[in-house]
Amino acid sequence: MTPAMKLPxxxxxxxxxxxxxxxxxxxLGIGLGLTLEAAARLPWRVDLQPASYERLAxxxxxxxxxxxxxxxxxxxxxxxxxxxxxxLKYLPAFIAPIAAVxxxxxxxRLRLSALxxxxxxxxxxxxxxxxxxIDFAGPYLAVVLLSAGLANDRGPLYYAGIVVLAAWAxxxxxxxxxxxxxxxxxFATGAGAGYAGHVGLTRLQxxxxxWISDWYLSGMDxxxxxxRTDIGSIGxxxxxxxxxxxxxxxxxxxxxxxxxxxxSFNDYYRxxxxxxDAPLAPLAPAAxxxxxxxxxGRPVVSARIVTRLEGGKAVLALPxxxxxxxxxxxxxxxxxxxxxxxxxxxxxxxxxxxxAGKAIGDTAAPTPADLAIPVAERPAIDRxxxxxxxxxxxxREAIRRVRSYFASFRYATYRNTPPAPGMTAIGDxxxxxxxxxxxxxxxxxxxxxxxxxxxxxxxxxxxxxxxSTLEDAYVVRARHAHAWTRAWIGGQWVxxxxxxxxxxxxxxxxxxxxxxxxxxxxxxxFRWSQRAxxxxxxxxxxxxxxxxxxxxxxxLRGRRMARAGSGAASAARSWQGMDSSFFAVERRLTERFGPxxxxxxxGPWIARVGVALDPSARAELLEALELHQKLRFDPxxxxxxxxxxxxxxxxxxxxxxxTT
Amino acid sequence: MDAARSVxxxxxxxxxxxxxxxxxxxxxxxGQSAAVxxxxxxxxxxxxxxxxxxxxxxxxxxAKALAASxxxxxxxxxxxxxxxxxxxxxxSVFNQKEQQFEFxxxxxxxxxxxxxxxxxxxxxxxxxxxxxMAEQQVSVDGRTRPIDALFFVIATQNPVExxxxxxxxxxxxxxxxxxxxxGYVDAETEVAVLExxxxxxxxxxxxxxxxxxxxxxxxxxxxxxxxxxxxxxxIVEIVQRTRGAPQVLLGCGPRASLxxxxxAKALAxxDGADFVRPEHVQELAESVLAxxxxxxxxxxxxxxxxxxxxxxxxxxxxxxx
Numbered sequence: 014m015t016p017a018m019k020l021p022x023x024x025x026x027x028x029x030x031x032x033x034x035x036x037x038x039x040x041l042g043i044g045l046g047l048t049l050e051a052a053a054r055l056p057w058r059v060d061l062q063p064a065s066y067e068r069l070a071x072x073x074x075x076x077x078x079x080x081x082x083x084x085x086x087x088x089x090x091x092x093x094x095x096x097x098x099x100x101l102k103y104l105p106a107f108i109a110p111i112a113a114v115x116x117x118x119x120x121x122r123l124r125l126s127a128l129x130x131x132x133x134x135x136x137x138x139x140x141x142x143x144x145x146x147i148d149f150a151g152p153y154l155a156v157v158l159l160s161a162g163l164a165n166d167r168g169p170l171y172y173a174g175i176v177v178l179a180a181w182a183x184x185x186x187x188x189x190x191x192x193x194x195x196x197x198x199x200f201a202t203g204a205g206a207g208y209a210g211h212v213g214l215t216r217l218q219x220x221x222x223x224w225i226s227d228w229y230l231s232g233m234d235x236x237x238x239x240x241r242t243d244i245g246s247i248g249x250x251x252x253x254x255x256x257x258x259x260x261x262x263x264x265x266x267x268x269x270x271x272x273x274x275x276x277s278f279n280d281y282y283r284x285x286x287x288x289x290d291a292p293l294a295p296l297a298p299a300a301x302x303x304x305x306x307x308x309x310g311r312p313v314v315s316a317r318i319v320t321r322l323e324g325g326k327a328v329l330a331l332p333x334x335x336x337x338x339x340x341x342x343x344x345x346x347x348x349x350x351x352x353x354x355x356x357x358x359x360x361x362x363x364x365x366x367x368x369a370g371k372a373i374g375d376t377a378a379p380t381p382a383d384l385a386i387p388v389a390e391r392p393a394i395d396r397x398x399x400x401x402x403x404x405x406x407x408x409r410e411a412i413r414r415v416r417s418y419f420a421s422f423r424y425a426t427y428r429n430t431p432p433a434p435g436m437t438a439i440g441d442x443x444x445x446x447x448x449x450x451x452x453x454x455x456x457x458x459x460x461x462x463x464x465x466x467x468x469x470x471x472x473x474x475x476x477x478x479x480x481s482t483l484e485d486a487y488v489v490r491a492r493h494a495h496a497w498t499r500a501w502i503g504g505q506w507v508x509x510x511x512x513x514x515x516x517x518x519x520x521x522x523x524x525x526x527x528x529x530x531x532x533x534x535x536x537x538x539f540r541w542s543q544r545a546x547x548x549x550x551x552x553x554x555x556x557x558x559x560x561x562x563x564x565x566x567x568x569l570r571g572r573r574m575a576r577a578g579s580g581a582a583s584a585a586r587s588w589q590g591m592d593s594s595f596f597a598v599e600r601r602l603t604e605r606f607g608p609x610x611x612x613x614x615x616g617p618w619i620a621r622v623g624v625a626l627d628p629s630a631r632a633e634l635l636e637a638l639e640l641h642q643k644l645r646f647d648p649x650x651x652x653x654x655x656x657x658x659x660x661x662x663x664x665x666x667x668x669x670x671x672t673t
Numbered sequence: 674m675d676a677a678r679s680v681x682x683x684x685x686x687x688x689x690x691x692x693x694x695x696x697x698x699x700x701x702x703x704g705q706s707a708a709v710x711x712x713x714x715x716x717x718x719x720x721x722x723x724x725x726x727x728x729x730x731x732x733x734x735x736a737k738a739l740a741a742s743x744x745x746x747x748x749x750x751x752x753x754x755x756x757x758x759x760x761x762x763x764x765s766v767f768n769q770k771e772q773q774f775e776f777x778x779x780x781x782x783x784x785x786x787x788x789x790x791x792x793x794x795x796x797x798x799x800x801x802x803x804x805x806m807a808e809q810q811v812s813v814d815g816r817t818r819p820i821d822a823l824f825f826v827i828a829t830q831n832p833v834e835x836x837x838x839x840x841x842x843x844x845x846x847x848x849x850x851x852x853x854x855x856g857y858v859d860a861e862t863e864v865a866v867l868e869x870x871x872x873x874x875x876x877x878x879x880x881x882x883x884x885x886x887x888x889x890x891x892x893x894x895x896x897x898x899x900x901x902x903x904x905x906x907x908i909v910e911i912v913q914r915t916r917g918a919p920q921v922l923l924g925c926g927p928r929a930s931l932x933x934x935x936x937a938k939a940l941a942x943x944d945g946a947d948f949v950r951p952e953h954v955q956e957l958a959e960s961v962l963a964x965x966x967x968x969x970x971x972x973x974x975x976x977x978x979x980x981x982x983x984x985x986x987x988x989x990x991x992x993x994x
Contacts, residue, residue: 648948
């Protein structure tokens with residue numbers, strides 16, 4: 014960099030103050046800014062050895078990494094990525110010492126190797142390797158601005174600040190031949206385009222998020238009152254392979270956990286199922302506050318379920334016949350008459366243990382709503398019902414006939430034609446296309462059984478079908494979302510799934526090729542996310558201490574190696590007699606007679622400049638030189654007397670040279 | 674070896690001896706004290722010297738003056754194209770009376786050998802001599818005969834005249850510890866030379882001022898001069914730079930570093946010092962290093978000289994102070 018490209022005065026200080034404002038540490042920002050600006054303006058300079066720069070940079074790194082590790086390992090950790098983000102936000106404070114020593118140095122630069130360990134290693138191998146001097150102030154300014162951006166959640170202030178600082182920096186660099194007005198106009202155009210661009214991007218992101226949120230981001234906080242189905246939609250159902258649940262259960266119990274129920278609905282209206290007349294009511298926890306009893310009975314299966322929350326809430330996925338939810342420290346837990354359980358838990362993850370009995374006992378007995386068939390669907394339902402002779406049949410026989418009727422139907426997630434005119438989507442499914450996905454089967458079954466006089470509900474949840482040997486758990490993906498029917502048979506609710514059993518296979522075929530890899534990554538991130546709430550404590554701090562210890566050890570070791578290594582290089586050596594007091598005399602002589610050439614030996618030089626001195630001073634000078642050279646170049650060294658004599662001579666010479 | 678050498682000379686004795694020989698030589702060689710210093714340093718360090726200069730500058734006179742100053746055996750060989758190795762080393766002759774071969778030692782069996790115009794002899798003869806210089810022994814007829822501990826070769830050659838000469842190969846140049854040029858003296862000194870010769874050649878008037886034993890003791894004393902590690906590094910850095918210089922095809926080897934260190938010790942002793950100073954190294958660098966360099970022909974053609982190159986290197990390397 015040429016001196017012309019130096020940062021304009023006060024820019025760094027202003028940028029740091031701006032950074033402080035953005036990250037909410039205004040005092041720190043202003044303090045750092047003042048310190049650095051003062052460092053640049055102080056009249057005296059401090060030059061550190063290259064090794065000291067390296068040590069300082071390493072120390073800054075240790076503190077920075079330590080900050081991130083402490084943040085990530087603390088019990089209330091927001092996660093590793095958040096800790097890194099927080100660390101980056103404060104990066105300017107961590108590396109400010111490097112900027113300060115550079116500003117204090119007389120060269121105003123620092124070696125690139127001070128910042129990059131890899132470069133130092135290369136230099137150790139090959140001392141001739143290029144190691145350019147860099148001006149750290151520019152990169153530091155960029156770091157300050159980027160860090161300020163990481164903290165930005167206050168809208169236009171950040172952009173305005175960036176524009177002002179950029180104008181400040183660029184104004185000093187503007188081409189002198191162009192009028193200022195033209196420069197200002199171009200800069201304003203650029204700033205405006207930048208603003209339009211970033212606002213546009215934000216809008217676009219919001220739009221895309223709203224598009225994908227339906228099937229990806231909705232997480233587990235489903236609407237317990239309404240289930241909008243995809244019945245009647247044209248096109249392919251978009252199903253994600255994201256893992257939404259992990260179920261840890263014995264293999265023997267898993268067979269009973271095939272369907273994990275979340276919400277039931279009793280009222281079908283225009284392709285939507287609604288929970289009619291079933292408000293959620295809070296449930297009081299049992300003693301301890303983490304146990305929630307939903308029904309009475311003897312538990313036969315048990316499972317631990319881990320789920321991701323959205324906004325701290327979830328409609329819980331529960332196996333049929335859930336009696337108790339254990340180890341769930343929820344703030345509130347609400348249930349309704351249809352067996353829907355919603356918990357407000359807080360955080361990103363929830364895990365709970367479920368004990369389930371044989372019968373579904375957490376659901377209220379049927380009401381007239383469980384027999385209602387919407388008017389629009391009635392003609393088709395009646396026709397099919399009449400064709401099957403459902404009216405007046407015993408529930409089990411009715412179910413058998415409905416099942417056999419659907420045996421010829423096919424599972425499909427793709428529809429390319431709308432329903433025929435005058436037909437509803439369900440009617441079309443039942444009488445014409447005979448193909449559809451689980452929502453068709455579940456809705457049609459629910460309505461047909463109602464026509465047979467069996468109270469039914471439309472149940473939604475997940476099918477637990479995939480066991481992961483990697484995770485040693487059953488994993489439930491977003492695409493395993495399922496719908497089925499709950500029928501009231503013999504005085505209790507029974508889950509009834511009429512979707513052809515090959516649906517799971519068809520779904521699996523659509524799993525992307527990279528699912529294995531993405532599952533591995535998901536598992537890793539899941540394990541990591543579970544670490545804080547479940548494994549934090551002394552272990553984390555031991556780990557942290559170990560890590561910091563290793564970092565320090567590596568640094569110390571590196572330093573020792575550097576010290577041993579520099580012994581081979583003559584430049585870094587300290588030779589005997591370098592503390593000779595004669596050097597002070599040499600400095601005085603340099604002041605009077607000009608400097609000695611780098612290759613001019615001391616003897617000839619003294620002989621040359623000594624001519625100008627008076628004879629007594631010259632004699633003293635030659636005697637001092639003799640002693641100095643003995644001190645420096647005689648491996649036998651000098652005795653104490655000679656050393657004292659040299660001290661006396663040089664002190665006298667220094668005085669004499671200063672006064673004359 | 675003998676009693677005189679069992680006691681090490683003191684620094685002042687060594688210096689006095691040096692001064693004595695130098696003073697004696699300077700009676701003959703006027704205005705050449707710098708060259709005499711270096712010559713005596715080489716002499717005392719056991720290194721051989723190549724005197725290279727234009728005719729008439731006193732090369733032979735210098736060699737003869739040194740020989741005359743030291744009461745040691747001196748021989749002179751005038752190198753010619755028809756000179757054979759046996760003329761230098763010696764030859765076995767059949768003795769009719771004794772009915773056996775007897776060895777007639779050649780001129781190398783001496784203490785100081787003046788090899789005049791060495792580049793006029795055939796490479797074969799040059800090699801024979803240079804082998805003696807390196808090995809300090811002569812192998813003839815399957816017998817190895819040692820040469821006296823005091824063995825000093827002064828070779829001369831003429832740098833301007835090349836017709837009928839065999840320039841010394843680079844590998845053999847390396848056998849000489851130093852190459853000296855005398856150069857012309859100033860007018861005043863030359864007038865004094867003329868004046869001195871009015872009453873006959875001064876060479877005839879000087880006598881020996883040191884014995885062979887004195888010189889051997891001096892050589893022992895040189896080895897005791899101390900050399901700081903820092904100056905060893907300085908020497909090595911200068912020598913190593915000759916290898917990396919772009920105009921150089923072949924730089925100086927470690928033998929050059931050794932010679933420079935050893936000669937610097939002798940020069941320090943000449944100055945009455947127990948230890949080497951950087952200026953001693955600087956003073957000798959050109960004489961010790963330049964003749965060992967092989968310059969790139971293009972650089973040579975462009976006017977580069979080995980001596981100037983070494984001078985540049987010495988000026989580039991930071992000197993310890």
